[in-house]
Amino acid sequence: MQAASQHPIHDVEFQRRCRDELEAHGVLVLREFFSDEVIQRAAIESAALEADAFYSNAVHNVYLTEADPEFADDHPFNRPVVSNKGLIADDLIAADSPLREIYEDQSFRSFLGFVLGLESLHPYPDKLSTIVISVANEGMALGWHFDTSASSVTMLLQAPEGGGVFEYVPDIRDADVGDMAFDEVERVLDEKVPVRRLDFSPGDLVVFRGRNALHRVTPVVGTTTRSIAIFAFNERPDARMSEEALRTFFGRAK
Numbered sequence: 001m002q003a004a005s006q007h008p009i010h011d012v013e014f015q016r017r018c019r020d021e022l023e024a025h026g027v028l029v030l031r032e033f034f035s036d037e038v039i040q041r042a043a044i045e046s047a048a049l050e051a052d053a054f055y056s057n058a059v060h061n062v063y064l065t066e067a068d069p070e071f072a073d074d075h076p077f078n079r080p081v082v083s084n085k086g087l088i089a090d091d092l093i094a095a096d097s098p099l100r101e102i103y104e105d106q107s108f109r110s111f112l113g114f115v116l117g118l119e120s121l122h123p124y125p126d127k128l129s130t131i132v133i134s135v136a137n138e139g140m141a142l143g144w145h146f147d148t149s150a151s152s153v154t155m156l157l158q159a160p161e162g163g164g165v166f167e168y169v170p171d172i173r174d175a176d177v178g179d180m181a182f183d184e185v186e187r188v189l190d191e192k193v194p195v196r197r198l199d200f201s202p203g204d205l206v207v208f209r210g211r212n213a214l215h216r217v218t219p220v221v222g223t224t225t226r227s228i229a230i231f232a233f234n235e236r237p238d239a240r241m242s243e244e245a246l247r248t249f250f251g252r253a254k
């Protein structure tokens with residue numbers, strides 16, 4: 001993998017800066033991290049696989065859980081948001097895909113391990129979830145939500161003509177102590193607080209801490225598909241997706 005030279009990922013001082021930035025802001029964007037060749041090849045592969053994506057249209061709450069009748073219908077816990085997207089599963093991605101080279105690259109891994117503070121990085125044991133391409137056509141969007149995993153590692157492959165903007169409100173809660181941040185969530189859903197917009201381009205490496213930051217992707221505008229590669233790195237080798245989650249994401253469990 002050719003990481004661009006302006007990102008000395010072997011350099012300890014650089015690694016520390018990246019880790020501190022992620023810690024301070026909940027997000028790390030390294031511009032032009034991947035080469036044009038990698039972006040191009042991955043974007044072509046993504047376009048060819050788009051027809052095989054599993055498209056879903058989900059109504060969910062921001063916590064990605066079932067509604068709770070203990071709360072009123074308009075309580076932040078039960079406020080419905082809509083997400084629609086297509087997911088291209090790992091087993092559809094070619095063995096010689098540049099995305100696999102990136103995933104397997106040892107220097108990239110040790111850099112990420114340091115930045116994320118993880119002792120070791122493991123793929124999912126299933127054949128679907130480790131490298132995934134998420135695609136969105138005109139009108140598709142991800143509603144406000146918190147991620148269930150601590151961090152995501154992504155690379156945009158293709159930007160749409162308009163929309164598809166990543167918006168977020170950082171550090172809204174501390175999930176580790178069970179904080180639900182109902183008041184703040186309500187203010188975001190009611191559009192009463194300013195939200196940040198994360199600008200990134202194809203080829204940028206984006207690491208985002210999504211468990212405590214509320215975030216969404218606005219509807220795609222125009223006929224160009226928004227396409228983004230998502231790399232899953234788990235600290236524990238036994239981390240796995242439930243069969244139900246696999247069916248929800250990919251329409252199949254294997």
Ligand SMILES: [Fe+2]
Pocket residue numbers: 145146147210215
């Ligand atoms: Fe997310």
